[in-house]
Amino acid sequence: MKVSKLYVRGMKKKKKNENKNSDFDPELLRVYMMGAANPGFCNKFEMHEDVVDLHLEKTNMGGRIPVQDALFHQLEEFEKALDKAIAAGKLELRVVHGLGKGKLKEEIHKLLDKHSHVKTYNSEYSIRYGYGSTFISFY
Numbered sequence: 679m680k681v682s683k684l685y686v687r688g689m690k691k692k693k694k695n696e697n698k699n700s701d702f703d704p705e706l707l708r709v710y711m712m713g714a715a716n717p718g719f720c721n722k723f724e725m726h727e728d729v730v731d732l733h734l735e736k737t738n739m740g741g742r743i744p745v746q747d748a749l750f751h752q753l754e755e756f757e758k759a760l761d762k763a764i765a766a767g768k769l770e771l772r773v774v775h776g777l778g779k780g781k782l783k784e785e786i787h788k789l790l791d792k793h794s795h796v797k798t799y800n801s802e803y804s805i806r807y808g809y810g811s812t813f814i815s816f817y
Contacts, residue, residue: 730759731774732782752782757789760814764795769816776810786812 732752734743743751756773763771775782783801790799790812797815804811 728763728768728770729772729774730756732756733774733776749781749785753785753789756786760789760793764816771814771816772804772807772811773814774807774811777808783812790814 731737732755734748734752737751737755752775759773760771773786775786787799787801790796795816797817799812799814801809801812803809804813
């Protein structure tokens with residue numbers, strides 16, 4: 679029994695399409711289940727990084743701010759990142775503050791002591807960031 683080439687080509691195309699339909703993006707499904715009508719065109723669910731680097735060259739302002747305002751700017755960036763992480767339902771966040779003189783780290787820890795959503799935090803050694811980061815866990 680001979681099978682025509684058109685029939686075989688049609689079967690190959692059908693199989694390729696079947697495989698494409700079986701693939702799905704679990705993150706996209708999660709976003710749809712959370713209530714987004716069209717996540718591709720919606721900023722309702724902003725993905726938030728689990729690591730926030732507060733070095734001035736990594737922040738939006740870069741080298742455009744005076745040195746005396748640097749600490750204030752970094753703390754402002756930290757508070758924004760903390761709020762975004764809590765709003766996104768994150769359970770943990772790492773803040774990279776660097777070593778330096780320790781003023782930024784000290785101020786961050788003061789804020790974390792008073793924050794109601796912070797379960798624990800520590801500045802133990804990290805392979806990637808050394809002692810220049812703080813790991814935060816949320817309730």
